[in-house]
Amino acid sequence: xxxxxxxxxxxxxxxxxxxxxxxxxxxxxxxxxxxxxxxxxxxxxxxxxxxxxxxxxxxxxxxxxxxxxxxxxxxxxxxxxxxxxxxxxxxxxxxxxxxxxxxxxxxxxxxxxxxxxxxxxxxxxxxxxxxxxxxxxxxxxxxxxxxxxxxxxxxxxxxxxxxxxxxxxxxxxxxxxxxxxxxxxxxxxxxxxxxxxxxxxxxxxxxxxxxxxxxxxxxxxxxxxxxxxxxxxxxxxxxxxxxxxxxxxxxxxxxxxxxxxxxxxxxxxxxxxxxxxxxxxxxxxxxxxxxxxx
Amino acid sequence: xxxxxxxxxxxxxxxxxxxxxxxxxxxxxxxxxxxxxxxxxxxxxxxxxxxxxxxxxxxxxxxxxxxxxxxxxxxxxxxxxxxxxxxxxxxxxxxxxxxxxxxxxxxxxxxxxxxxxxxxxxxxxxxxxxxxxxxxxxxxxxxxxxxxxxxxxxxxxxxxxxxxxxxxxxxxxxxxxxxxxxxxxxxxxxxxxxxxxxxxxxxxxxxxxxxxxxxxxxxxxxxxxxxxxxxxxxxxxxxxxxxxxxxxxxxxxxxxxxxxxxxxxxxxxxxxxxxxxxxxxxxxxxxxxxxxxxxxxxxxxxxxxxxxxxxxx
Numbered sequence: 001x002x003x004x005x006x007x008x009x010x011x012x013x014x015x016x017x018x019x020x021x022x023x024x025x026x027x028x029x030x031x032x033x034x035x036x037x038x039x040x041x042x043x044x045x046x047x048x049x050x051x052x053x054x055x056x057x058x059x060x061x062x063x064x065x066x067x068x069x070x071x072x073x074x075x076x077x078x079x080x081x082x083x084x085x086x087x088x089x090x091x092x093x094x095x096x097x098x099x100x101x102x103x104x105x106x107x108x109x110x111x112x113x114x115x116x117x118x119x120x121x122x123x124x125x126x127x128x129x130x131x132x133x134x135x136x137x138x139x140x141x142x143x144x145x146x147x148x149x150x151x152x153x154x155x156x157x158x159x160x161x162x163x164x165x166x167x168x169x170x171x172x173x174x175x176x177x178x179x180x181x182x183x184x185x186x187x188x189x190x191x192x193x194x195x196x197x198x199x200x201x202x203x204x205x206x207x208x209x210x211x212x213x214x215x216x217x218x219x220x221x222x223x224x225x226x227x228x229x230x231x232x233x234x235x236x237x238x239x240x241x242x243x244x245x246x247x248x249x250x251x252x253x254x255x256x257x258x259x260x261x262x263x264x265x266x267x268x269x270x271x272x273x274x275x276x277x278x279x280x281x282x283x284x285x286x287x288x289x290x291x292x293x294x
Numbered sequence: 295x296x297x298x299x300x301x302x303x304x305x306x307x308x309x310x311x312x313x314x315x316x317x318x319x320x321x322x323x324x325x326x327x328x329x330x331x332x333x334x335x336x337x338x339x340x341x342x343x344x345x346x347x348x349x350x351x352x353x354x355x356x357x358x359x360x361x362x363x364x365x366x367x368x369x370x371x372x373x374x375x376x377x378x379x380x381x382x383x384x385x386x387x388x389x390x391x392x393x394x395x396x397x398x399x400x401x402x403x404x405x406x407x408x409x410x411x412x413x414x415x416x417x418x419x420x421x422x423x424x425x426x427x428x429x430x431x432x433x434x435x436x437x438x439x440x441x442x443x444x445x446x447x448x449x450x451x452x453x454x455x456x457x458x459x460x461x462x463x464x465x466x467x468x469x470x471x472x473x474x475x476x477x478x479x480x481x482x483x484x485x486x487x488x489x490x491x492x493x494x495x496x497x498x499x500x501x502x503x504x505x506x507x508x509x510x511x512x513x514x515x516x517x518x519x520x521x522x523x524x525x526x527x528x529x530x531x532x533x534x535x536x537x538x539x540x541x542x543x544x545x546x547x548x549x550x551x552x553x554x555x556x557x558x559x560x561x562x563x564x565x566x567x568x569x570x571x572x573x574x575x576x577x578x579x580x581x582x583x584x585x586x587x588x589x590x591x592x593x594x595x596x597x598x599x600x601x602x603x604x605x606x607x
Binding site: 033034035083086087090091092093094095096097098100101102103104105107108109111112116222226229230233262264265267268271272274275278279282 | 342346348394397398401403404405407408409411412413415416419420422423521525528532536561562564565567568569570571572575576579
C-alpha cells in the first residue's frame with residue numbers, strides 16, 4: 001500500500017511535466033491542426049536556459065524559471081513566424097514534415113553548440129532540498145513544487161482562455177478559422193499567441209524536469225514530446241482539460257509500469273495505449289466525434 | 295528493351311569498377327547504403343507519395359526484416375539460408391504491416407503518422423528486450439552474403455515491381471486515394487483495402503532492405519532502427535519528390551554522397567538535413583522532381599551510379 005502511494009506521488013510529478021507539455025501540443029493542434037513536433041525540443045531548450053541561468057548567472061530557482069519561460073516564448077514565436085507561417089495554406093503533410101525538420105534542427109543545433117554530453121543541474125539547497133516522511137511515503141519539496149507550479153500555470157491558462165479577449169479569439173479560431181476571420185479576429189496574432197502560451201508552459205516544464213531529475217541533454221525532448229502528444233490524444237486533442245487528464249494518466253501509468261513491471265517496457269506501453277485509443281476512441285476521453293464533411 | 299540494356303550495362307560497369315578496385319571497399323559501403331536506401335525510399339514513396347498515407351514507421355518494418363534475416367543466417371550460414379532469411383523477414387514485415395495497417399489505416403493524416411511512429415517504437419522496444427536478439431547489445435558476426443550483385447538485383451527488382459504495381463489498376467486506385475479519398479470511395483474503390491495493400495507492399499520491401507542491411511553490415515542493434523532512421527527515409531522521399539520514383543533514386547544517391555562527404559561531422563550532418571527539410575518544404579514543397587519521372591535519355595550519363603530506365607518512357 002505504501003509502495004502504491006509512493007508510486008502515485010511519483011506519477012503525479014511526472015504527470016505534471018507531461019501535462020504541461022501536452023497543453024501546448026493540444027492548443028497548437030486545436031488552432032492550426034498541426035502536430036508541433038518541435039514542442040518537445042522547446043521543452044529541452046527551456047531546461048537548458050534554466051541550467052545556464054542557474055550555473056552561469058547564479059540565479060535562484062524562481063528567476064531561472066521565469067527567464068526560461070520568457071526565452072521559450074520568444075523561441076516559440078520565432079519558430080511559428082519563420083517555419084510555419086509561410087506554410088499556412090500548404091498541404092498538411094508539408095507542415096508536418098517542416099515540424100519534424102524544426103525539431104531535428106533544434107536538437108542537433110543545440111547539440112552542436114553545447115555538445116552532446118549530459119549536464120547536471122546544480123543541487124537544490126535550503127527549502128528546495130527538503131524531504132517529508134508521511135507514513136511510509138516520501139514526498140520531496142520538489143515534488144510539491146512541481147505540482148503547485150503546474151496547477152498554478154493551469155489556472156492562469158484557464159483564466160486566459162476563458163476570461164480574456166485573446167482567449168476568446170483563440171477559442172473562436174480553433175472552432176472555425178474562416179468564420180473567426182470574418183468576425184474581425186486577427187487570426188495570425190491569435191495563432192502566434194497560442195504558440196507563445198504553449199512554449200512558455202513547455203519552458204516551465206523543462207526547468208522543472210531539470211530540477212527534479214537533475215540531468216539534461218540535447219535529445220531529452222524527443223521522448224517526453226512524443227509521450228505528451230500521446231497524452232493530448234488520450235485526453236482528447238484540442239481540449240485543455242483533456243491534456244491535463246491525459247498528462248497525469250500517462251505519467252501515472254508510466255511510473256506504475258516501471259515500478260511493478262519492467263521499466264524497459266514503459267515506452268512501449270505508452271505507445272500501445274496510443275494505438276489502442278486511436279482504434280477504440282480516436283477523439284480521446286473527453287472528445288466528441290464530429291461527422292465527416294464533404 | 296532499351297531499359298534492359300541500360301540495367302545490365304550499369305551492373306556490368308559498376309562490377310568492373312569494383313573488380314579493378316576503382317570503387318574501393320569504403321565506396322562500396324556507400325554503394326550498399328545507396329541501394330538499401332533506394333529500396334526503402336521507393337517503398338515509402340508508394341505509401342506516402344503515391345497513396346498519400348503519412349507513415350513514420352518504416353524503420354520498424356526494416357528492423358523486422360533485418361532481425362529475422364540475421365537470426366536465420368546465424369543458424370544457416372549458407373546462400374539458401376540467406377535467401378530464405380530475406381524472404382522470411384520480408385513476409386513477416388508484410389504481416390506486421392497488415393496487422394498494424396488494418397486498424398490504424400482508418401485514421402487520417404497526422405493520426406496515422408503518430409500511430410505508425412508508435413508501432414515502430416514498440417517494435418524497437420521489443421527487439422531491445424528479447425533474449426534471442428541479444429537485447430540492446432545487438433547481433434554481430436552475421437555472415438556476409440550480400441554483394442553488389444544482390445544489392446543491385448534487389449533494388450532494381452523493387453523499383454520495377456513498384457513501378458509495375460503503380461501502372462496497374464491497383465496502383466491507379468492507390469493514386470486516386472491520394473488525390474481525393476472521398477471521391478475515390480464514391481466511385482467504388484475500397485479505400486481501406488488499397489491503403490492496406492500499399493502499406494503491406496511497402497512493408498515487404500522495407501523488410502527486404504532490412505535483410506540486405508543485416509547481411510551486408512553484419513552487425514545489428516535496435517538503436518539503428520529508431521525514429522531517426524524513419525526520418526532519414528522520409529527526407530529522401532520528400533527531397534526527391536513525393537510521387538516520383540526516379541526522384542527517390544536521385545535523392546538517395548545525392549544524400550548518400552553528401553553524408554559520405556560529411557562523415558566526420560555527424561552533428562553537422564543532422565543540422566544540414568533538418569535545414570534541408572525545412573527549406574524544401576517552404577520553397578519547393580514538391581521536392582526536386584515533383585511527381586515527374588526522368589526518362590532513360592536524360593539519365594544516361596549518371597548511369598554509373600544510378601540504374602537507368604527506371605523512369606517511364
